[in-house]
């Protein structure tokens with residue numbers, strides 16, 4: 001690949017955990033501070049950039065590729081809030097075809113179109129669908145496409161499980177030039193134990209939490225306006241949280257190769273946390289804790 | 292488990308299935324895969340089996356899917372291809388076979404076949420991606436498809452004549468002599484009052500497959516015939532008789548006697564036929580005798596081929612012709628449970644003589660085995676010609692792939708096959724002795 005233009009960042013995480021929301025807000029915050037940003041949704045649902053562009057229609061790369069043989073960047077991109085260039089890879093309808101190969105084909109096309117040479121981005125953010133279910137979804141972190149991967153997780157076990165799976169993929173590809181881990185983004189923080197739980201997981205796997213995003217009504221409200229929090233409620237505390245995340249990503253380029261837990265380790269870890277949370281909820285007071 | 296394989300002679304499941312479907316008159320295969328699959332079937336398969344496929348694979352209908360079908364699913368491409376095929380090629384049966392790409396993507400093939408059926412097109416399907424196995428597996432999958440799906444299609448099964456015998460286990464083109472072998476087996480069965488159901492060949496159409504469930508017996512001549520025979524046994528209770536290889540020469544008589552006993556046929560008629568054929572074979576031996584002794588026919592041989600060929604040809608050469616089986620190589624990866632029987636059978640063809648038996652499909656490994664065996668004549672595929680030349684010994688191409696022979700109706704099974712083998716092997720030995 002020719003010299004890379006801009007910093008390429010991939011965001012992973014369990015389905016529905018808040019990847020698109022978080023990524024869009026980070027994009028908006030980066031744009032707000034003057035950077036040129038591209039956000040690429042790598043998800044057949046093609047809803048990654050919705051709140052950056054007021055919910056307007058955007059033909060996906062693959063749909064366009066299917067319909068016309070010659071594709072131009074203008075056909076498959078839209079300029080959203082703060083000048084963020086929005087692109088949706090798209091994919092097949094659920095249950096047919098191979099979405100993984102779709103991501104592959106879309107990314108290849110973007111490279112053929114010399115998107116990065118044309119747009120000269122400072123940041124490119126890839127918002128990648130749920131679990132790394134097959135090789136196709138690992139494309140952004142393979143081949144050195146993205147330099148850094150971040151994972152969004154809540155304190156739910158299944159979200160942690162998905163994060164651990166991403167660690168496995170990073171662990172596999174990083175040594176041969178794939179992306180390394182930038183850190184963990186803790187999202188939808190509500191329960192008092194949540195930060196400690198996610199911290200503990202990060203610690204056990206040799207990674208770090210780069211920010212805690214509270215669960216907030218502002219997010220839902222902004223979404224209903226078809227906007228990011230940065231755009232809809234720029235003065236809010238929530239907006240500041242996203243700005244801090246963006247700032248961290250901008251200023252810290254440190255990465256690690258995480259050490260994912262194996263099956264039994266993860267189960268044991270979860271069980272221990274289960275016991276602790278249950279005790280907290282049930283109001284059991286340990287002698288030690290009472291001192 | 293995985294190892295490097297050089298010069299493989301076992302193509303993929305898709306090709307095995309195609310080879311079966313293409314060998315039934317009136318069956319029109321439709322490939323649902325990338326375009327290379329069909330081309331490769333011709334280049335690496337039918338073209339190398341004795342030049343006996345005038346309408347080989349380049350003309351096979353194929354959906355030739357591209358990236359967009361991989362991403363979005365190729366079902367609609369198949370639908371279109373099936374429709375066009377039905378329009379252009381008249382057939383009694385359309386058989387969809389799938390390749391690796393469409394199976395990875397998970398195209399819903401049964402649904403596409405069902406759509407065809409709803410239009411009153413006779414359609415069956417077999418999921419045959421190369422990753423399911425090799426050419427032998429493809430034969431299995433295609434046979435299974437026909438056995439399981441045809442009764443659904445034709446509720447009016449064709450009544451089977453009494454004494455109908457299905458023949459299983461000969462894979463078209465993988466055995467370049469498949470036509471001749473089937474014909475001779477048919478002749479043998481007819482001679483003792485049975486009705487052969489060859490199932491494959493230019494004169495064998497879908498009607499043969501309609502009759503198959505009503506057969507009196509399944510005759511299995513290679514490990515690859517066991518599965519179809521078992522399926523028929525499970526569905527229709529048809530008994531079977533399993534041989535590990537083709538009956539060549541005297542072995543044909545043994546088979547006929549067994550069949551006569553098992554099916555309660557007229558023993559006198561059978562005996563009379565066997566005696567007549569055996570006497571004829573003896574006369575051929577007598578005709579050969581002069582050359583046999585003058586040119587030193589009796590020598591050690593190396594034989595490379597599918598298990599059914601190695602058993603049939605190897606035993607005939609060793610037991611009836613007095614040659615010595617130095618190196619025997621079985622290339623079709625027979626299932627574990629038949630290997631022991633093969634070892635017992637093939638290492639004792641000539642009692643007291645040390646035969647090396649190798650299971651391998653690797654060209655280099657096979658060449659090494661032949662080289663170290665130092666046999667005086669090599670029978671194998673064209674891939675073994677080089678090592679025969681290196682050893683300076685005569686070579687006869689008898690197994691797939693075969694590049695230097697035209698095979699139309701020649702076969703090496705039965706009595707006639709034995710004579711053909713005498714002629715062919717005798718000729719290469721003679722030619723070799725003249726060239727020195």
Ligand SMILES: Nc1ncnc2c1ncn2[C@@H]1O[C@H](COP(=O)(O)OP(=O)(O)OP(=O)(O)O)[C@@H](O)[C@H]1O
Nearest residue numbers: 015016017018019020021130188214215216219223
């Ligand atoms: N911090 C938060 N506070 C409140 N709601 C949130 C928060 N983060 C995300 N959400 C809400 O959760 C829902 C799912 O978020 P989002 O679409 O970003 O998830 P995703 O991980 O991209 O999902 P998918 O895997 O389906 O693409 C959205 O309705 C979003 O508004």
Ligand code: SF4
Nearest residue numbers: 303305328390391421
């Ligand atoms: S192995 Fe797969 S891709 Fe190759 S020819 Fe066979 S079906 Fe086609």
Ligand SMILES: [Mg+2]
Nearest residue numbers: 019020047048
């Ligand atoms: Mg999303």
